[in-house]
Amino acid sequence: MKAVLVREFGGPEVLKLEEVLTPKPAAGQVLVRIHAAGVNPYDTYMRAGTYAVKPPLPYTPGSDGAGVIEAVGDGVKKVKKGDRVYTAKTLSGAYAEYALALEEQVHALPDKISFSQGAGVWVPYTTAYHALHHSAQARASESVLVHGASGGVGSAAVQMARAMGLTVFGTAGTQKGIDLVKREGAHQVFDHSKAGYQEEILKATGGRGADVILEMLANVNLAADRKLLATNGRVIVIGNRGEITINPRDLMLRRASARGFTLWAITPAEETEIHAGLIAGLENGTLRPVVGKELPLAEAARAHKEILEPGAAGKIVLVP
Ligand code: NAP
Numbered sequence: 001m002k003a004v005l006v007r008e009f010g011g012p013e014v015l016k017l018e019e020v021l022t023p024k025p026a027a028g029q030v031l032v033r034i035h036a037a038g039v040n041p042y043d044t045y046m047r048a049g050t051y052a053v054k055p056p057l058p059y060t061p062g063s064d065g066a067g068v069i070e071a072v073g074d075g076v077k078k079v080k081k082g083d084r085v086y087t088a089k090t091l092s093g094a095y096a097e098y099a100l101a102l103e104e105q106v107h108a109l110p111d112k113i114s115f116s117q118g119a120g121v122w123v124p125y126t127t128a129y130h131a132l133h134h135s136a137q138a139r140a141s142e143s144v145l146v147h148g149a150s151g152g153v154g155s156a157a158v159q160m161a162r163a164m165g166l167t168v169f170g171t172a173g174t175q176k177g178i179d180l181v182k183r184e185g186a187h188q189v190f191d192h193s194k195a196g197y198q199e200e201i202l203k204a205t206g207g208r209g210a211d212v213i214l215e216m217l218a219n220v221n222l223a224a225d226r227k228l229l230a231t232n233g234r235v236i237v238i239g240n241r242g243e244i245t246i247n248p249r250d251l252m253l254r255r256a257s258a259r260g261f262t263l264w265a266i267t268p269a270e271e272t273e274i275h276a277g278l279i280a281g282l283e284n285g286t287l288r289p290v291v292g293k294e295l296p297l298a299e300a301a302r303a304h305k306e307i308l309e310p311g312a313a314g315k316i317v318l319v320p
Contacts, residue, residue: 002320003096004300007058009049012301015061015095023092023100025073030101032085035115036294037094037318038064039303040123040152041239047304053264060093061300062318066109066118067099076103084109086118088126088275094119095300097320107275110283120289120315121278123263124152128160128214129274130266131236135259136212140165143205145228148216149186150177151312153238155290157214158184163286169201169210174311180290193310198224209233209254219244222258226250234259290314 001022004015025031043061045051065087069079079085085106092100109118132138138161146157149170161168162185170186172178173193181189188204190197202209209230215221219242225235227250237260251257266274281287292314295303303316 001097002297003060003093004297005058005060006047009047009054009057011048012044012304014047015300015304017298017300020096022098025071025076025100027074028076028103029073029091030069030076030079030103030106031071032065032067032087032090032099032101032106033070034065034094034096034099034320035067036065036119037062037096037297037320038119038121038123038152039300039307039316039318040064041307042123044304044308052262060096062094062096062099063087063089064119064122065090065094065099066115066121069106070098072103078103079106084111084115084118086121088122088271095297095318097297108279110279112285113282113289114291116291116294116317116319117289119317120152120291121282124156124289124315125160125278125287126266126271126274127153127238127263128157129277130261130263130270131214131238132157132160132164132212133277134270135236135261136214136234138164138166138212142211143167143169143230144212144214145169145171145201145210146181146186146214147171147192147221147225148239149181149189150174150314151216152315154214154216154312155180155184155314156287158186159287160281162186163281166212169204171197172312176313177311180313184288184290198228201228205230212236214238217241218260222246226254226256226258229254229256231255236260291317293317294319296320
C-alpha cells in the first residue's frame with residue numbers, strides 16, 4: 001500500500017509517499033481502507049519534532065481518517081468488514097491507503113456524512129465538544145465568542161454552540177472565512193485582521209462581554225480576551241503558539257477564569273460521551289464537517305504548509 005512516511009523530523013518536505021507493506025489486524029484490531037485523512041495543525045508540530053508527543057521514527061502521521069472496514073482481527077465485535085467508520089487515533093497512521101486501529105478507536109460514520117467530512121470529525125469536533133461541554137460548561141442562553149471560527153475546530157464549535165442554544169459570535173481573517181462562519185450558524189462575525197475589532201465584539205454583547213471565549217490563538221489574544229469577558233466568564237485556551245503577558249486583575253474584576261486542555265488528556269468516560277454526542281449530531285444534521293480542500297496523499301507537504309497559513313476555510317483533507 002501507499003503511505004506517507006516521516007523518516008526524520010523537519011519541514012513539510014520530510015513527508016514522503018512510499019510503498020509499504022499493508023498491515024494485518026491482530027486480535028482486537030481492525031484494518032480500515034482509508035478514503036480520506038484529516039490534516040490537523042498538531043500533525044505539523046509533531047512532524048517538526050517540536051510537539052510534546054514525539055513518535056519513534058519512521059512513522060505515518062494522522063489520527064483522523066474515514067473509510068471502510070477492510071478486515072477485523074480475532075475477537076472484534078464492534079464492527080465488521082464493510083462498515084463505514086471514522087477513526088479517533090490509529091495504530092499505524094491515517095495518511096495512508098490503509099490504517100490499523102484498535103477496535104475502540106473506530107466509530108460509526110453516519111451515511112449522510114461523506115468520507116472527506118468524516119476525516120474532519122475526531123480532533124476538531126472532540127475539541128469543540130470538550131471545550132464547550134466539559135471545560136466551559138456552557139449553557140443555553142449564554143453567549144460564546146469563537147475566536148478563530150473559520151478553521152476545523154472553530155467551524156465545529158460554531159455549529160455545536162448554535163445547536164446548544166447559545167448566542168454565537170465568531171471571527172475570521174478573510175471574507176471567505178467570514179462568509180463560512182455566518183453560513184455555519186454564527187449570529188455575528190468579526191474580522192480579526194482588522195484593528196479595533198474587539199470593540200465591535202464588546203458592542204455586540206451590549207457592553208456585557210461574552211460568557212465563554214474559545215481561543216484558537218492565545219499567545220496573540222489572551223490579554224485582550226479578558227476584557228471581552230462577562231462576569232463569571234470563561235476563556236478556554238484551545239490553540240497557542242507562544243508566550244504572552246497578562247494582567248490577572250482583569251480576571252479578578254470579572255470573577256473570570258482562563259482554562260486550557262489538550263485532547264491527549266481526555267478521560268475514557270469523557271471520550272465515550274463525546275462520541276455518542278458527535279454521532280447523534282452528525283445523524284441529525286446539526287454537525288456538518290466543512291471540507292475546504294481535498295488534496296491527494298502525495299501532496300501531504302502542501303497540506304502541512306497551507307494549514308499554517310492565514311485564510312482557513314474548513315478542513316484540509318488528504319485523499320489516497
Ligand atoms: P485551522 O483549521 O488551521 O484554523 C486556524 C484558525 O485560527 C482559523 O480560524 C484562523 O482564522 C484562526 N486565526 C488565525 N489568526 C487568528 C487570530 N489572530 N485570532 C484568532 N484566530 C485566528 O486549525 P484548527 O484545527 O481549527 O485548530 C486551531 C488551533 O487549536 C491550532 O493552534 C491547533 O493546534 C489547536 N488545537 C488544540 C487542541 C487541543 O487539544 N488543545 C485540539 C485541536 C486543535 P483565519 O485563517 O480566517 O485568519
